Amino acid sequence: MTGQDTQYDILGIGNAITDILARTDAAFLQSQGLTPGSMTLIDVNRANALEASLAPEQIMGGGSAANTCVVAAQFGARVAYLGKVSRDDAGLKFTQDLRDNGVQFPSAPLNTQVFDNLPTARCVVMITPDGQRTMATYLGACTCFTPEDVLPDMIAASSIIYLEGYLFDPPHAQEAFRRAAALAHKNGRQVALSLSDPFCVGRHRAAFLDLVKNHVDILFANEDEICALYETENFDTAARRTAQDTTFAALTRSGLGSVIVHDGQMTPVAPVPTQVVDTTGAGDAYAAGFLAGLTSGRSLPECGRLASVAASEIISHYGARPLSNLWEEMGF
């Protein structure tokens, strides 16, 4: 699938978020009523309180689809992104960071003549000693991403439109999501979806199932998410259901590697072992490697290998953005 008639290989659409990283422990998560490994939506007061009670060590660009875009650009893919930031310092930094990483970002910042003046979204990422990340997200300006923010020219110019499942939480974004998928297919483009989080799947299960069956060409999910979608605790059952509902999916299983589902066939992909420091963005990086491989015409096992290498790099350090030049070493 090489995009000779398109300007971009991948157009990511998602919640534009700044990540605030802090190390903590299971007792703190419990005291806050947070489920380890999950993403909880919070209001601005709770975000302020959490930040005050933790000792944040790093502030950096985040957002699931934005993370994917940055990693895919490092693999040489031509990448653009749509998302909503505010006209504040965090919004400016998020924008500059994407552009510095070679990602086109044509979205207009929040229009305060139409919406309240909300700050750019931020996610408090709490990392426990086992490398697990637990996230609490204040969506801020992301709640003002509407169907009008889905730019038809950008969709037409992109081979694959990549949507993050977290986009289902803000009020207008589901509609934007459907508009993006419809425009993509009208222009002969493909739609990829990441399920993002098992609780997010639980909140929007019927809508996700409809998308997977009727509107999505490439599905990404981890074991917890795909099991949440099909309401089973058995991965094999969930994978079989996936194969019935969609022609193309990549299902990740942490240390067990991943499985590519294509035309009813299941291809296992080995993990790339590493020391796990922080799992934030592992799925985002996996999707990046996979899509970069696909849009540069690589075979499915090669796409799986790139995906695993990318995920392995991301979990070997704090933060969801790459630190190393592994991709160059791989000959990209």
Ligand SMILES: OC[C@H]1O[C@H](O)[C@H](O)[C@@H]1O
């Ligand atoms: O997938 C990880 C990302 O999800 C949340 O959106 C955070 O911003 C984090 O970077």
